[in-house]
Amino acid sequence: MTTNKTTKSKAGAKTAAKRTTRKSVKQENKHIGLVKNDSWLEPYEDAIRGRHEHALWKIAQLTRNGKKTLSDFASGHLYFGLHKLAKGWVFREWAPNATEIYLIGDFNNWQESPKYKCKRIEGTGNWELKLSEKAIKHGDLYKMKVKWNGGEGERIPAWCQRVVQDEQTKIFSAQVWNPEHPYVFKKKTFKPDISPLLIYECHIGMGQDAEKVGSYREFQENVLPRVKKDGYNAIQVMAIQEHPYYGSFGYHVSSFFAPSSRFGTPDELKEMIDTAHKMGIAVIIDVVHSHAVKNEVEGLGNLAGDPNQYFYPGERHEHPAWDSLCFDYGKDDVLHFLLSNCKYWLEEYHFDGFRFDGVTSMLYYSHGLGEAFTGYGDYFNGHEDDNAICYLTLANKLIHEVNPKAITIAEEVSGMPGLAARFEDGGYGFDYRMAMNIPDYWIKTIKEVRDEDVNVCSIFWEVKNRRPDEKTISYCESHDQALVGDKTIIFRLIDADMYWHFKKGDENEMVRRGIALHKMIRLVTLGAINGGYLNFMGNEFGHPEWIDFPREGNGWSYKYARRQWNLVDNKELCYHLLGDFDRRMLEVVKSQRNFQNTPVTEIWHNDGDQVLCFMRGDLVFVFNFSPTHSYTDYGFLVPTGSYEVVLNTDAKEFGGNGFADDTMTHMTNYDELYVKDRKEWLKLYLPARSAVVLRKL
Secondary structure (H helix, E strand, C coil): CCCCCCHHHHHHHHHHHHHHHHHHHHCCCCCCHHHHHCHHHHHHHHHHHHHHHHHHHHHHHHCCCCCCCHHHHCCHHHHCEEEECCCCEEEEEECCCCCEEEEEEHHHCCCCCHHHECEECCCCCEEEEEECCCCCCCCCEEEEEEEECCEEEEECCCCCCCEEECCCCCCEEEECCCCCCCCCCCCCCCCCCCCCEEEEEEECCCCCCCCCCCCHHHHHHHHHHHHHHHCCCEEEEECCEECCCHHHCCCCCCEEEEECHHHCCHHHHHHHHHHHHHCCCEEEEEECCCCECCCCCCCCCCCCCCCCCCECCHHHCEECCCCEECECCCCHHHHHHHHHHHHHHHHHHCCCEEEECCHHHHHECCCCCCCCCCCHHHHCCCCECHHHHHHHHHHHHHHHHHCCCCEEEECCCCCCCCCCCCHHHCCCCCCEEECCHHHHHHHHHHHHCCHHHCCHHHHHHHHCCCCCCCCEEEECCCHHHHECCCCCHHHHHHCCHHHHCCECCCCCHHHHHHHHHHHHHHHHHHHCCCCEEEEECCHHHCCCCCECCCCHHHCCCCCCCCCCHHHHHCCCECHHHHHHHHHHHHHHHHHCCCHHHCCCEEEEEECCCCEEEEEECCEEEEEECCCCCCEEEEEEEEECCEEEEEEECCCHHHCCCCCCCCCCEEECECCHHHCCCCEEEEEEEECCCEEEEEEEC
């Protein structure tokens, strides 16, 4: 728990931070790393340095000038909440505005009693209650009864690690969790193989065929084997932190330290993660630190009569678009809560990293709403929340201190420079940022551009549009594009014909077009990655329809809040053709060592022909986006040698026409003009609306 710093200690921390800054960012070159890597940032170097120095000052303050570590600071979950001791129990809560706090629950008939009355720890805003071993037991339900000047209310403790909902009353309560035989991880250490990082974005509850809420155990048994077979090496799990409303997709969090009980027990989540690790699959949690649910009884909205205990006051208190509350990242106690939350998920559940949701909303006072971000000046014009920037920087420092192999990903749409750059260079320290421009580009192209007008130069530029010093996660579509009000790529391409012509042998032209472009869009996006690739579960095989969670407007139905695996398993339908292609596509990419780090070398593009060719390592990617023109002996200058076909979107096994003979080895043709370059002509037959990948032998 942090305490207020004196002016003297704060000044000392600042002095130490400045001294460290001079050493870490100036060195022999006058420019900080971000500016060295991008000279267009030079006019904003003072702002970049200011943010860096702010983070250094805060680190010095929280670690007492290096006497502790950030990990030491971020251990609130070991102190606050309910814990079993060698003898008895201890409960603690931070509630500076409270005047009295009682624990009420099954153990005292939900009544206030002196035995369960907390005591304020002198000189702090913390409360503590020590109980005998028999005072409470595993499985008991409980809450806090909090009183403050002018009011009182029942509350779920902010730091509690288990919350359950009564099926009849729908009321949430904290639950004592201390099983006699807690789950013990079998896989003690795990080093993810992320070369490249291939993410299967998923949701536990909707990860099964049945019209219900799926469980951790069902996901472990039914979905993890599919992920492994399909070739993905990471899952990004949504909606883990407890949330009152299932339909929020997990983005209105109430209990930040409690894994959602809708899907099972904490031990079952641990077993699921352990099983994933045994399969070689990393597990990333979709963490929500950008805002919190407004609920007061279940959440942090008014824990002890002070609605601003965790959140900004005044106009910044509520998020104008999300109907939620905005954390005050300028408070050390809030930093303590959120940083401890990061460490908790790493150590208690062995998660391998985080995808931070809503980072754009955190970075700007405007939450990025209504802003265009057309130039660098838009990132340094004084409307940025330096407290939030500092928190994100500290979170990355902490996470990699606790686990150097951990993965951090930022979901950020504005393009803030430095987000996924090294901290030492003045960056915020994320390992990756989401390439959110790519799905937007594909949606716009499919909606607005005729097939015969598709510009391959534009495609190539868009899938490579990123800062050279920041790795990205490329994707064609995520869960965002599958929700009600939007459409998946397959539905944009085929629409209602999905229902009537997706049986093999019964495809019409709309379906054939959709199947061809679905594969090509994925291949060109994956082929140009510089970090990782993401797919939302089911989209790889063209899962039909949208995602719609149970709500009043649909009669509380689970029909669209599930994944119909029976479709891809049915060999009479076209879905399995897309699934088979996706699996083979990942195999090809993984066959090239460190594929994500190999240069993307353009070989050829011709917008008139709608043909694009580029090379990565020994792999040559060729695309013919023309809907009507096939080309014979279309030539490309490539390194001299022999080439074999390793993937063809037009192969019959993937729902294509099978026009080309992919068994033949392609030899380059001599041209004396290019002898010095050691290049010759590779001539190929390119069917309309198809792509092929070749490997140099």
